[in-house]
Amino acid sequence: MTSDTIQINDDFDVSLARNVLRRKVAEQNLKPTFRARAAATLTAMGRLLLAAETQGSIHIAMADRSGMPGIKLECRFAWPDNRYLWLDEARTRLSRVSDELEISDTEEGPCITVWVWLVERGRL
Numbered sequence: 001m002t003s004d005t006i007q008i009n010d011d012f013d014v015s016l017a018r019n020v021l022r023r024k025v026a027e028q029n030l031k032p033t034f035r036a037r038a039a040a041t042l043t044a045m046g047r048l049l050l051a052a053e054t055q056g057s058i059h060i061a062m063a064d065r066s067g068m069p070g071i072k073l074e075c076r077f078a079w080p081d082n083r084y085l086w087l088d089e090a091r092t093r094l095s096r097v098s099d100e101l102e103i104s105d106t107e108e109g110p111c112i113t114v115w116v117w118l119v120e121r122g123r124l
Contacts, residue, residue: 003061014046017058021071024062028069030118038071038116041097045075045114048090052080054109063115070099070117078109 004024006017021042025035042058049056056077063072080086087103090112094101098114 003059005057005059007055007057008046008049009055011050014043014050017046017060018042021060024060025071028062030069034116034118037097041071041094041114041116042073044093044097045073045112048086048093048112049075049077051089052077052086054078054080056109063117065117068117068119070115073114073116075112076106076109 002024004020006013006020008014008017018039021038022035025038042060045058049058054077056075059072059074059076061072061074063070087110090103090110091101094112094114097116099117100115102113104111104113
């Protein structure tokens with residue numbers, strides 16, 4: 001499956017990324033509730049990236065776990081000045097809308113990866 005990376009500099013870029021996501025999910029004929037959850041997750045990630053006031057990108061890819069379709073979103077960027085407050089906010093917001101969340105600390109900055117799976121939350 002193909003993947004796309006969208007550079008996020010402003011709200012327009014977040015909208016562009018949502019359109020890319022919608023196209024990917026529509027190609028797979030997945031349920032509307034999944035589409036909405038995936039879009040909410042991407043929007044939350046994009047807003048967090050903008051709040052960090054640094055440039056970064058969101059990588060969008062379809063995912064598969066034992067035949068269960070999903071979407072994987074990955075974001076890399078430079079650490080914001082308010083690093084620890086920002087990390088707490090990122091965990092809080094993204095854990096609400098995604099099924100899995102992974103935040104890695106690298107020398108270049110954080111790598112945030114989230115997955116949204118087709119099954120309903122709590123049934124994994």
